[in-house]
Amino acid sequence: MTAISISARQGVPEDALSDGAAIDLERLCGAPGDGIRVAPAVDGIERIEARLHGKFFEPHRHDTYAIGVTLGGVQTFQYRGESRFSNPGSIIILHPDEIHDGGAGTEIGLRYRMMYLQPERLLAALDETDRSLPFVAAPVVGDEALRQAVGEAVMDLDNGIDELALDDILVRIAEGLYRHAGTKDAKPAKADKRAVLQASEFLRANLERPVGSQELEAVSGLDRFTLARQFRRVLGTSPHRYLLMRRLERARQMIARGESLAGAALETGFADQAHFTRHFKRAYGLTPGRWASLAVAG
Structure with missing residues (x-):
């Protein structure tokens, strides 16, 4: 296996090790x-996938939040003086600068x-009512x-994350951490329908790109994280998903008219046909090709 360096900022050898050292995965x-x-x-934001057996990481700490999801096996680690276990589907949240180790809890690996x-x-994405x-x-x-929010951040490790999607992901993660921190809920903010409708109109007018x-901040007069919260409050979804669904709607209409x-x-702003197909199937439960055949038959 090729040796790879992982920074201490990342949370280290899968972060394990001592501050700033490079890690030889082969070792x-x-x-x-x-x-x-x-x-x-x-x-x-750094993202990884780890596959391992046995006790893998020695006690270490990093200066970021480490937030992830166990996909297979049992994840075990020592954290704040106790043995912890995470099963598939569970979310792991490690606070910055907290010492922990890590490894697989069973022989099947992790x-x-x-x-x-x-x-x-994270602080930038928190509501203005509480900046702690x-x-x-x-x-x-x-x-x-x-x-779901964490899954969207780490589901595609081959590519980046759309800027509007990342804004929404960070808001939802911040709200989740805030929720589990047990902090008293703040008074709900008033919905800013004007700003949201201005942003949604701009998105509809720019489906192809x-x-x-920053564009939505200029149009709405709200910062990106406030807009993400307000958009969900008014329209029930994020600016990124709103734009994506309007693109898919237009593409579906084009296909029904017999276009390729x-x-x-x-013409609806997707990077390539594979990207389009992936999002179409996720939204409608069938491929564009299948939709085309059904639309013609109908």
């Missing part, structure tokens, strides 16, 4: 197939994905909403 791996897959960084989130990025850094005492939680967060799948993908 750390205890069984065939053990390894750490490091994804391209996304706006300062697979999980993790993101390393700088505290300052949330501390979650329980490092393993069951929370479907938080699991990527739309940046490739042409529909290109």
Whole structure:
């Protein structure tokens, strides 16, 4: 296995080791197939997938939140003086600068994905009503909403994350951590329908191209994280998903008129047909090709 360096900022050898040292995975791996897959960084957020057996990481700490999901096996680690266990589907939340180790709890090994989130990025996404850094005492939680947000951040390690999607993901993660930190809920903010409708109109007018967060800030008069919260409050979804669904709606109409799948993908702003097909199936439960055949038959 090729040696890979993982920074201490990341949370280290899968973060394990001592501050700033490079890690030789060949030395750390205890069984065939053990390894750490490091994804391209996304706006300062690091993401990995780890597959390992046995006790893998010695006690260490890092200065980021380590937030992830166990995918297979049992994840075991020492954290704040106690033995912890995470089963498939559970969310792991490690606070910055807290010492922990890590490994597989059974002989079948362990697979999980993790993101390393700088505290300052989290603070920016928190509601203005509370700017304190949330501390979650329980490092393993069951929370479907938080699991979905973390899953969206780490599900595609081959590519980056769309800017509007990342804004929404960070808001949902921040709200999840805030929720599990046990902090008293703040008074709900008033819905800003004007700003949301201005942003949604701008998105509909620009379906064929990527739309940046700064553009929506200028249009709505709200910062990107406030807009993400307000958008969900008013329209029940995020700016990123709103734009994606309007693109898919237009593409579906084009296909029903007999236009090609490739042409529909290109004219509605998708990077390529594979990207278009993946999102179409996720939204409608069938491929664009299948939709085309059914639309013609209908």
